[in-house]
Amino acid sequence: MKKTFLILIFLCSYLLTAQSQIAPNTVVTPPEKVLFTFQKEYPGKVAVWTLKYVGDDDDEIRYEGKFKTNENTESLAVYDNLGVLKAFETQIPLSMLPQKAQSYLKKNYPPKAIREIAVVVDDKNKTTYEVGIEKDSKFYDVVFDKNGGFDVIVQKD
Template identity: 30%
Template sequence: MKKLAFLLAATASISFTYAQKVSEKEVPAVVKSALQKEFPTIKTIRWEKEKDNFEAGFIQDHKDYSVLINPSGNILETEKAIPVNMLPEKARAYIHQNYPSKKIAESAKITDAKGNLTYEAEVGKKDLIFDSKGHFIKVAQ
């Protein structure tokens, strides 16, 4: 029982370290405005605070999105869920070779503020990051 309590406490503290849910009232107007300018048709938004930035999660066109915005209203990155078969072939081959007993649980296309494209694949409990051509970059923290 002590182990379970410790595990739950550790999990909760890790969750709070990376992202905390915030109410829409806590999100600065400039941040909400930046999101509405880029995605004018969305209605339901889940807000989280990630360090000093705000993350908006929502669904558009039956796809999950996550948009990271700094307190000044600049969009830092946009993450869009994609089907696994939309990952570059080199990324899928890397996963198959290096994680042969694991399946890809989720995959996403990430575009940063400069327009640079990367891909993310959740394999096991790891998020693997690949460049636009499918070359492995790193395991995300």
């Protein structure tokens, strides 16, 4: 009887602990500071917010607000928990990539492999271009610098 009671207590405490943790990429409501900054920077826009853990030990929280800047363009604003904008990403057509990046893509990937293209500006005002590529049923981001020079390939989960 004591063992059953002890197991039941451990099970209940485990379930309560698991419920209090928010899984990454779950739709959330960000802190007031984040909402205030977003509404100030993008008045009239409505974002769907998710939570992401970043940093060397996944010890930093980022709130990602996905929204439409116009009827055809999706954007993503990334904030820390103090409401500081960490990055802004927006979709662009292939023609807006620097010529050097376009040449690299044409040489190395078939057009049907390209799934999405975005320009990203981080909090240090560094501009990069991310091109989502699907190859062998895996998704990769091919990253270019602001001049279109190849930077790195990152596999996405």
